[in-house]
Amino acid sequence: MAGKKTVFVDSDILVIGGGFGGCGAAYESRYWGRDKKVVVVEKANIERSGAVAQGLYAINCYMGMRWGENEPEDYVRYQRNDLMGLVREDLGYDIGRHVDSTVHKFEEWGLPIMTDPDTGRYQREGKWQIMIHGESYKPIVAEAARKAADAVYNRIMVTHLLMDKKQPNRVAGAVGFNVRSGDFYVFQSKAVIVAAGGASHIFKPHSAGEGMGRTWYAPWSSASAYALPIRVGAKMTQMENRIVLTRFKDGYGPVGAYFLHLKTYTQNGYGEPYEPTWRQSIEDMVGDYVNHEPVPTCLRNHAFLKEVEAGRGPIRMVTKEAFKDPHKEIVGWENFLGMTIGQAVVWAANNIDPKEVNPELVMSEPYVMGSHATCSGAWASGPEDYAPDEYQWGYNRMMTVDGLFGAGDTLGGTPHKFSSGSFTEGRLAGKAANKYVDDLGTNTPEISEEEYLELKEQIYQPLETYRVGRNEITAGTVSPTYLLPLSGLQRLEKIMDEYCGGVGQRYMVNEPLMTRGIELLKMLKEDLKNLGADGLHQLQRAWELHHRVLASECVTAHTMFREETRWPGYYYRGDHPKLDDKNWHCFTLSQYDERTGEFEMEKAPVYHLVDDVKQAAE
Amino acid sequence: MFDINPFAELSHSISPAIMQGFVIAMAVCVAGGTLYDVIHKGSAKYFFGLVKKGAAGKTREVPFGEKVSVVAKTTAHDVLASGEFCNVRRRLAHLLTMYGFLAYVIATATMVFAYPTASTPAPALLVNVWWIGLIMLAVGCYWFWFFIRVDVAAEGNSPFRMVRADLFVVALMVSASLGIIWGYLQVNGNFWSTFALGLYLISTTVLFGSVIWSKFSHMFFKPAAAYQKNMAKADGGRRNLPAPSDKPSIYGKVQRHSHHY
Amino acid sequence: MPTFVYMTSCDGCGHCVDICPSDIMHIDPVTRRAVNIEPNFCWECYSCVKACPQNAIDARGYADFAPMGHSVRVLREEDKGTISWRLKFRDGREKHFESPIRTTAWGSIKCASEYEIPSNEAINSQELAHEPDYLKTDQGLPSVTVDHFIKYELAPASAAKKKSKKVSAQAAE
Numbered sequence A: 001m002a003g004k005k006t007v008f009v010d011s012d013i014l015v016i017g018g019g020f021g022g023c024g025a026a027y028e029s030r031y032w033g034r035d036k037k038v039v040v041v042e043k044a045n046i047e048r049s050g051a052v053a054q055g056l057y058a059i060n061c062y063m064g065m066r067w068g069e070n071e072p073e074d075y076v077r078y079q080r081n082d083l084m085g086l087v088r089e090d091l092g093y094d095i096g097r098h099v100d101s102t103v104h105k106f107e108e109w110g111l112p113i114m115t116d117p118d119t120g121r122y123q124r125e126g127k128w129q130i131m132i133h134g135e136s137y138k139p140i141v142a143e144a145a146r147k148a149a150d151a152v153y154n155r156i157m158v159t160h161l162l163m164d165k166k167q168p169n170r171v172a173g174a175v176g177f178n179v180r181s182g183d184f185y186v187f188q189s190k191a192v193i194v195a196a197g198g199a200s201h202i203f204k205p206h207s208a209g210e211g212m213g214r215t216w217y218a219p220w221s222s223a224s225a226y227a228l229p230i231r232v233g234a235k236m237t238q239m240e241n242r243i244v245l246t247r248f249k250d251g252y253g254p255v256g257a258y259f260l261h262l263k264t265y266t267q268n269g270y271g272e273p274y275e276p277t278w279r280q281s282i283e284d285m286v287g288d289y290v291n292h293e294p295v296p297t298c299l300r301n302h303a304f305l306k307e308v309e310a311g312r313g314p315i316r317m318v319t320k321e322a323f324k325d326p327h328k329e330i331v332g333w334e335n336f337l338g339m340t341i342g343q344a345v346v347w348a349a350n351n352i353d354p355k356e357v358n359p360e361l362v363m364s365e366p367y368v369m370g371s372h373a374t375c376s377g378a379w380a381s382g383p384e385d386y387a388p389d390e391y392q393w394g395y396n397r398m399m400t401v402d403g404l405f406g407a408g409d410t411l412g413g414t415p416h417k418f419s420s421g422s423f424t425e426g427r428l429a430g431k432a433a434n435k436y437v438d439d440l441g442t443n444t445p446e447i448s449e450e451e452y453l454e455l456k457e458q459i460y461q462p463l464e465t466y467r468v469g470r471n472e473i474t475a476g477t478v479s480p481t482y483l484l485p486l487s488g489l490q491r492l493e494k495i496m497d498e499y500c501g502g503v504g505q506r507y508m509v510n511e512p513l514m515t516r517g518i519e520l521l522k523m524l525k526e527d528l529k530n531l532g533a534d535g536l537h538q539l540q541r542a543w544e545l546h547h548r549v550l551a552s553e554c555v556t557a558h559t560m561f562r563e564e565t566r567w568p569g570y571y572y573r574g575d576h577p578k579l580d581d582k583n584w585h586c587f588t589l590s591q592y593d594e595r596t597g598e599f600e601m602e603k604a605p606v607y608h609l610v611d612d613v614k615q616a617a618e
Numbered sequence B: 001m002f003d004i005n006p007f008a009e010l011s012h013s014i015s016p017a018i019m020q021g022f023v024i025a026m027a028v029c030v031a032g033g034t035l036y037d038v039i040h041k042g043s044a045k046y047f048f049g050l051v052k053k054g055a056a057g058k059t060r061e062v063p064f065g066e067k068v069s070v071v072a073k074t075t076a077h078d079v080l081a082s083g084e085f086c087n088v089r090r091r092l093a094h095l096l097t098m099y100g101f102l103a104y105v106i107a108t109a110t111m112v113f114a115y116p117t118a119s120t121p122a123p124a125l126l127v128n129v130w131w132i133g134l135i136m137l138a139v140g141c142y143w144f145w146f147f148i149r150v151d152v153a154a155e156g157n158s159p160f161r162m163v164r165a166d167l168f169v170v171a172l173m174v175s176a177s178l179g180i181i182w183g184y185l186q187v188n189g190n191f192w193s194t195f196a197l198g199l200y201l202i203s204t205t206v207l208f209g210s211v212i213w214s215k216f217s218h219m220f221f222k223p224a225a226a227y228q229k230n231m232a233k234a235d236g237g238r239r240n241l242p243a244p245s246d247k248p249s250i251y252g253k254v255q256r257h258s259h260h261y
Numbered sequence C: 001m002p003t004f005v006y007m008t009s010c011d012g013c014g015h016c017v018d019i020c021p022s023d024i025m026h027i028d029p030v031t032r033r034a035v036n037i038e039p040n041f042c043w044e045c046y047s048c049v050k051a052c053p054q055n056a057i058d059a060r061g062y063a064d065f066a067p068m069g070h071s072v073r074v075l076r077e078e079d080k081g082t083i084s085w086r087l088k089f090r091d092g093r094e095k096h097f098e099s100p101i102r103t104t105a106w107g108s109i110k111c112a113s114e115y116e117i118p119s120n121e122a123i124n125s126q127e128l129a130h131e132p133d134y135l136k137t138d139q140g141l142p143s144v145t146v147d148h149f150i151k152y153e154l155a156p157a158s159a160a161k162k163k164s165k166k167v168s169a170q171a172a173e
Ligand SMILES: Cc1cc2nc3c(=O)[nH]c(=O)nc-3n(C[C@H](O)[C@H](O)[C@H](O)COP(=O)(O)OP(=O)(O)OC[C@H]3O[C@@H](n4cnc5c(N)ncnc54)[C@H](O)[C@@H]3O)c2cc1C
Pocket: A016, A017, A018, A019, A020, A021, A022, A041, A042, A043, A044, A049, A050, A051, A052, A056, A057, A058, A059, A060, A061, A156, A157, A158, A159, A195, A196, A197, A198, A216, A217, A218, A220, A221, A222, A224, A225, A254, A339, A340, A371, A372, A407, A408, A409, A410, A417, A418, A419, A420, A422, A423
């Protein structure tokens, strides 16, 4: 757009997204690269941006090696078990061996971690979780990142990565626009670390009015972490592995502390236990995996879903007993106030006091992310000291594009990282990126003026489309020539819900449905050329939609490719209703070709830690 | 020049009665606009409802003596010192504008009614107050408009963008500026003074005539709102807010600006 | 419960505009006061509520599923390192909670560059900053070797020749 300034920023290491992965990357990049220029670019304000805006009440990934509580191997087994066998065990081990030092640093920085009065150790919520007073978790971590970085650019929506014009398949920077001033930003960097969080609003949420804002994952998790690397041809993995969460109804309040610490349990609408009822049906689908301890998250969902379909809902959390204990009551409420305030509001509004009422649970719409009980994301290189050859091409946490690193929700194959693991992965990426930059020497990447000018044109197009198209109509939101971002988003959510296994279809999908879904996504993608934005805020929404649509195409391609039902309770392939280890005990990989708009799919092997293979054979 | 009464100079060409009529008309505009706001929009009704609702939430009876002290404190801190503004520059600009405006309006009315002609010379002090008030008003407005406006500071909007929220402050700024220009030309007997007077009168008419559409009448609620807020603290209702923690203040604060982009 | 702003409390300082992760707190062009312009993108994260120096922002449960008449308000006192909550149910019952939010002074974190410059050996090792000390074990950084990893072999048909497949999502030009 004419009249908008272009601002050039040079850096050695560019961190895209100032959430948990990004803050870890900034800290570590500075620690190892004292002479490097480290720049963080964030679409909101780093003080409160990302999934941890509200705070957290638990750190869900902590080994406790100092007290002999868990070893990295135990963590790998837990990840593998919960994800039905398919995780990048090399990456998981790496998180496990480093995460404790991250948590100890958080404590030193001022994060209040609760301690067990009897043992003096961190207060365990469960085997992997420790309890914190984490209202200011994000401001504390942001303080460390702000001090570490040469500059933090807030309110800049990154829209595209830039590639090197000298050497193919090498990243050279990124472009975006300032949501306040409208200025166009061109970042040139030797290494780029993407840490832009996961994806909500891919699938239609339960609530369609105001309540669509109360998704489980944050509404600002806009799939940028996937769309940015996908567009430049980085390989993605396990994008079909979307997650469905069992949560308290309407507010999506977390259940972890209730199950693990408060020892509450679930019942059907008639006060009966229901999980045993469905054990056989699970075994018929997944065989031996039914015996895993703890029961994989998706399989517990399956029992919930089946019980409700059998007409015995609603499923409730039995809290009345536990909440008689005043300590447990405080924990129950503070757990929400610390990380999902909306749930406390829902209960206050409905006069639900869990001391007197057993609150309802619900199964959420699906989400695409890579740090919870799910592992969608980019395919990344493993640690230098032990990763198998097929998992390694030089630098830890580097994607299949040279110089492009990732952390947190961005990277695939490593579930159960949560906040501490995402920050740790950012640290790993930061150290590796520093080494990559050192090794480049003078062979540095260069951006292409032609490319960024062309992108600039595209980026601001929705403002122009709206400005001109607006003359056609008297007033209102209905136009035959432009598409408002909200309309486009709702169209995407409806397609994904109906054709890719959303909550409206009870998570059921098959090849004919997805074939039609892909046709509909294609038309939506064509229509994105007509997005209209009435200002910079809507321009941000327009680019968030672009990112969500590209990620959704990738999710659909992966779901189509994996011809089995690996995670019943997350989604079901009606045409391949069983788990199939013979043919599908592997990762799915995709690579996008921007010229043709096609995803090239392939399988990649799963490697397991050897002592466990032995144990399995015995 | 700051001790010459421009209205007395003007009385050679315009009769004091007309000037007095204009001042009265402006006062009627403000009163009418404010009444319209209060009655038609129901703002007063809302406000009394709020007080009643607040009273329902109270946890203690506030003794009469304490009520008096709340009123006194509110008057001193919130009303007279614009204590509600957390930004120091903003608070200073607001105080300049507020006291400048009051001085200018009161001095204008006094000069026009009590010392209308050259034969009834106004005390030098009064004339000084008129000039100083007008200049304070203009400085406060300019400072706010060019350097402090939140839609420019926090939103990054163009400083040249004008929206309805600007109606009041822009009218005030233009009116004050033209007042200074006219006063200067008038006391120097400049040929252009009549032209400046015309613009000054037009902008002043816009300022006071637009009360219905501008944010002017909201000003009258600010003291009442401040009083209600402070009473709610005293009676324990606290507008449903929790009571402050009794932990010691030892961790300092983070310096924050309202623009981070 | 999207947020809303009390007209008589907001002084238009802009802190909420600055903090909102969803970019939906903006300054209204008529009142020059803050307003939530897109309640359906509000996560009720309370970032703006906590940041408002006037306590002018409150929240009302999402219209789709929250009956009216409740209140959940908060006071975040940075200098005391506390957060205090007051919940009011629709039927008037109240609950109060207070938690610590930080155990050190704001701004006290030691910058990553204030530590001793790491050695070349450390740079080329697998250790991250402050390791192995901060693992707080005396074992050093755990590791395994590559021969600990065993490939899971798929059924021969597809293992011999990696299955490759195109899924078309090409825009029909
Ligand atoms: C309700 C809830 C409860 C949770 N509970 C726990 C818990 O109890 N314990 C625990 O350990 N973990 C918990 N988590 C998980 C944890 O928050 C995440 O694992 C972690 O935040 C992921 O880190 P990230 O860096 O990948 O993403 P984020 O922290 O979300 O950061 C992504 C950042 O990228 C920015 N960004 C996005 N797109 C762009 C763009 N285009 N341009 C520029 N910037 C961009 C975003 O604004 C954001 O700042 C919870 C999460 C949620 C939502």
